[in-house]
Amino acid sequence: MSTPILVAVAWPYASGSRHLGHLAGAYLPADVFARYHRLAGNEVLMVSGSDVHGTPITVRADAEGISPAELSERYHREFLANWEALDISWDLFTSTGTENHHRVTQDMFLRHLENGYIDKRTTQQYYDPTAERFLPDRYIEGTCPHCGYGEARGDQCDNCGRTLDPTDLVEPRSKITGVTPVLRDTEHFYFRLSDFTEPLRAWLDTRVGWRRHVLNFARGWVDEGLQDRPITRDLDWGVEIPVPDLGPGKRIYVWYDAVIGYLSASKEWAQRRGEPEAWRHWWENPDARSYYFVGKDNIPFHAIFWPAMLLGYGGLQLPTDVPANQYVTFKGGKASASRGIGLTIGEALEVFEPDALRYALAASFPEQSDTDVTMAEIGRRINEELVATWGNLVNRVLSMLHKQHGAVPVTGERQSADTELLATVDELLARGAEHIERVELRAGLRTAMDAAQAVNVYLNATEPWALRRSDPERADTVLVTALEAIAGVRVGLAPYLPHTTRRLDPVLGEVTSWSRPEVRVGTPIDRPSPLFTKVDLAELVDDDA
Template identity: 55%
Template sequence: MNDPKKGYSYCMSKNILVSVAWPYASGSRHLGHIGGAYLPADIFARYNRMIGNNVIMVSGSDVHGTPITVRADDEGVEPIEIVNRYHAEFLSYWEKLNIQWDNYTTTMTDNHKEVTQEMFLKIKENGFIEKNKSIQAFDPKENKFLPDRYVEGECPKCNYLEARGDQCDSCGITLDPEELINPKSKINGNPAEFKETEHYFLKLSALNDKLADWLNTKKGWRPHVINFSKSFVDEGLQDRAITRDLDWGIEIPDNELGDGKKIYVWFEAVIGYLSASKEWAINNGTPEAWKDFWLDKNAESYYFVGKDNVPFHAIIWPAMLFAYGDLNLPTNVPANQYILIKGEKASASRGVGKTLNDYLDEWNPDSLRYSLASILPEQNDSEISEDEMIRRNNEELVAAWGNLVQRVFSQYINNFDDLDTTFEYEKIDEDLLEGAKNCFITTGEMIEKVELKSSLQNVMAYVNSINAYLNETEPWKVIKKDKKRASAILHCAITSIDACATMFTPFMPTTSKIVSDAIQKENQNSWGINEIKKGAPLKNIGHLFKKFD
């Protein structure tokens, strides 16, 4: 990381892959999605770019998930119409929220198809994919096999009544449809029958010991992630079908199963992290650059997902990487817990919580980013209410940070002609600046450990120390009798505000840039204290945030 005292990097830059969950292009997103994966990833990636690391942040819209065909059936349209509608909506989210992708794509590209099929064939060649027969849910009325998400029933582990045929949203366990109690077809609500069919299976059982040994090497993972993953593997992994009787999806290469089958989405979607990296490299005219992030053993990879995705990213995807060979395994899977609306998980499919567009119509994007970052569910489920978000906006952004910037800028601008640049700092000033240096160090360390909520609280605590400093030094009074001393206080305060703007940048990039650009500097440290030009005017930037009534 950078040395905030000197403003330069004191270690070699690293290659860091930031992989973010692929949202199904099947419906509008909500705050739970943003706080669960996309905002944390953006904060982490922005910080790592600021300290000089080589970063690519990739994701895309998952276009082959069965939620898409479920919605298409409900609306009586083709799946591609659903995909195009919601992919465009997602792109608008990222622009409004200032989520800084290096590549946001889809699983519908030729590149993704080729990478998926190549990975399938190599894993098969390596002996970890084989044909086998299984029973699959069947709807006799519709006379067709049912994809897993077309089946719902009672979870056999926690008795949640709306568990899906692939996973229970309540306890997080992965499932097969036949394990559900009283499974029913989502199409018509009739009881599902089960018939034998042939598919390709990923031989997870053959990778069990490798995964267990690898998980035992992981240090610093969030307890709920590592504990769940170890427990899951300790119970013994079962081979899992990676193809399904579907019309919508990627074709099986060298298909020996016959028509009417496709690669199943859970196998194909996680390959998107690799295909998106390759697409990024091609788009940038450096087609081999993806290897810096996937083959360099010193590179690091972080997977930002919600806790319902832990099995796929901490167990199944690493198993696929083991089976393929040579590619880097995850450095960390900092999965967040759920954001709860009145105690229930926010869910676009079940209509729990406002859509993201509802909030973007009402909120400053940086205010929304801050309010979410301040309650990120990193260790436990977090309940969110609009009242609490408004309180944080009004009391922390408007009253603490925004008011600090406004009153110091106003004091400086209003008394500009009386400022004396021959001042010297006193101990109280030096202590405040030493606090900024320490804040850079501790904030950076927290972000590197993906303790993002704590890192934001750390910066806000420093904001409060600046306010306390001003209340003690009272430059608005001192300026009337000692212009040199008042000049020192204001210069120190502006230096500290500039430092805060830098530290807030990963969290609130737009307003932080407004503050930083208004202050003239002798140097420009990307992560450290800057030397502010003495006697230089400040740009009047007005109010940064609006107060909600």
């Protein structure tokens, strides 16, 4: 039976290039997961978009002397180019700058206000007396009170991952002028997160199969006591507040409106299809499942705030799972777009082929712990694993069949070694599905590569190149058996390696389901070209130095 699967992926700030930490942490895992579920016959809706609001955009735009709209459009186009190059299979990648998103955000705001989950409060906010303006949280830096990191932002510490308020910072300073800001009274709307303490606690207790660090983090937040959060800021960039209570110069803040993007993107996708109510199949259907792919710094927003917002709205399905990844580090430092740490996606694509990069990162997904990545390690995985185990296997089998027949030949009777190989590949394909279903994507990839290695072992044991002289019919049977096994391995690798999977379509047919397809006798086999190019490890080591 087909299941509706919502794959909701973190919205990248359109304030700078995304790095490999973002790709390995959220976008590539989501794509692997979505591709698998499509092959498994499920109804997948995978959505995300550029987050064009919030202070990271305005801070960068101010520094460059351009408008936030100009800056966000530049990086939105860059993101789209990255996704196309990597073949990320979005159903929709949009932005929070659309009229649709503003309308859906305002609808949720009004529902929360009507239900009593938003109220207006006078609060103190930092003001820069030199710039003569209030400072939203990203315009303030200081020392984190939890870990002592000296460059924490007014909304979050990049070092320890704790969410902050600007007044939490030790020795705060304005990013605009560098002066110490002063506190002044201002009015804002607050979301009453504390009202959801017990409902969230009860819901978290029902979560099965969540990663331990995600569940522990979320429960820890609830146990510490949830704090009401301001959801408006003194800004002129963002979603307009749909009531006039606060006066001019204020907008709905990004942490409230960005997560609504999953819902607004689903509605936009439905509208573009000419089926404006189709989104309900994923959002109001109790049989639907939803998975939110984010980094661990986004756990509170997706395991606490967003579920509370959904509860406060009513009638919408809460997350099935939030498989947040740990951090990707580069030479021991956390990848960070704002601090310029880590290789950008565009830079990596200048060095590595798209599928090769996808493979190396998938083999290192930081699912349970932080993972350090270097150029040399990426190159090693490509050469020693992807090329040696999979690329060379495909090339040598197709080369022998092309040389001898130019097509898939008729085979003789199979022996036990042949049927055992195909049974092994089928078993590993089923095991890979179980891993991916549990969002154990590294294990899913490892299982597919184990299947590829099983074919290599079979060929080395049967030696069809030697059989060609003594028993050509047996040699053909071995090679066709290996080709059928390759067809099964290819299915297991298809979610990870979409470009090179399609290159084998002329011989093996299009991959349309999660099962080993038949190989048709008589299918032409042209002279193959290598699926992957080995990389120069010495050059990559120099780049890491």
